[in-house]
Amino acid sequence: MSAGGSNIAILAAIVANILIAVSKFIAAAFTGSSAMFSEGIHSMIDILNGLLLLLGIKRSRKKPTKLHPFGYGMEAYFWSFVVSILVFSVGGGFAIYEGIHRLTSPSMDMDHSHILWNYGVLMFAMIFEGTSLYIGIRQFRKTNPVGMRSSLKKSKDSPTVAVIFEETAAVIGNGIALAGVTLSFILHDPFYDALASIMIGILLIYVAYFMATETKNLLIGESITDEDMALIVEILNSYKEVDNFGNIRTMHLGPTEILITMEVNFKDNLKTTEVEQLTIEIKDKLSKKNNSFRYIYIETSNIEKSKL
Numbered sequence: 001m002s003a004g005g006s007n008i009a010i011l012a013a014i015v016a017n018i019l020i021a022v023s024k025f026i027a028a029a030f031t032g033s034s035a036m037f038s039e040g041i042h043s044m045i046d047i048l049n050g051l052l053l054l055l056g057i058k059r060s061r062k063k064p065t066k067l068h069p070f071g072y073g074m075e076a077y078f079w080s081f082v083v084s085i086l087v088f089s090v091g092g093g094f095a096i097y098e099g100i101h102r103l104t105s106p107s108m109d110m111d112h113s114h115i116l117w118n119y120g121v122l123m124f125a126m127i128f129e130g131t132s133l134y135i136g137i138r139q140f141r142k143t144n145p146v147g148m149r150s151s152l153k154k155s156k157d158s159p160t161v162a163v164i165f166e167e168t169a170a171v172i173g174n175g176i177a178l179a180g181v182t183l184s185f186i187l188h189d190p191f192y193d194a195l196a197s198i199m200i201g202i203l204l205i206y207v208a209y210f211m212a213t214e215t216k217n218l219l220i221g222e223s224i225t226d227e228d229m230a231l232i233v234e235i236l237n238s239y240k241e242v243d244n245f246g247n248i249r250t251m252h253l254g255p256t257e258i259l260i261t262m263e264v265n266f267k268d269n270l271k272t273t274e275v276e277q278l279t280i281e282i283k284d285k286l287s288k289k290n291n292s293f294r295y296i297y298i299e300t301s302n303i304e305k306s307k308l
Helices: 002-030 034-060 075-103 112-141 148-154 159-187 191-219 226-238 272-289
Strands: 242-254 258-266 292-301
Touching: 002 034, 002 148, 002 226, 034 075, 034 112, 034 148, 034 159, 034 191, 034 258, 075 242, 112 148, 112 159, 148 292, 159 191, 159 292, 226 272, 258 272, 272 292
Parallel strands: 258 292
Antiparallel strands: 242 258
């Protein structure tokens, strides 16, 4: 997905969460709902996360410098990792703390006279966060039309993936909060509201763990997919002038930037100028097949055929 697509998804999430956070805190103030207050904190964290993701995207567009010759593409991964830490520590941790605090303070009962505030706000939140999730998925599908689940796992566009998972967690969290509020109202027992808050915290910690794991792999240098590797091999095999090749090494330098290095041994009867021209042609063909192949380095040497 392009950076523009990521921006649209993130901006939609920020706008939705600003409106939702205000309404959830108002409802929590009227009803004393622990789950509603936790969801308000959740929305506040999502707003901050969206701003950090936008910062990461902006900084990742900086041009290469002497200090960073391959550019700043990994800034997007770094800020996505920061977001995962915030979701884990502030979002998940606070929700669990709030739930446990409510369980150990039985005197802190809910005010059911304003129960309609909870229902109204939660329905409002589901509509807006569902819309934000839809926009994020629609933007993601523009470049990943097949296999949503597998595409999300393989995607290197961490900002957009983060938004999709955060908004999915938000929709599920609203459902959990709705169930907790309803059970507490019907059974006149704040236990279920507190339990909902703890479950929301566990959900956020799971989402944060998934996000942190994916971005960590990208930060320490993750290679391309098997499909992209097969594409490289296919192009190299299409040249009868290539005797053998190997030692192909790849790494993601950002959501749309990939580094490729390889060793290629050309036929011995080729002139130096012909080898140079073929090298340029291979690079050009690779970059046209996948515009994320930004940095391609080919070393010509005598090597044994490698198994890939």
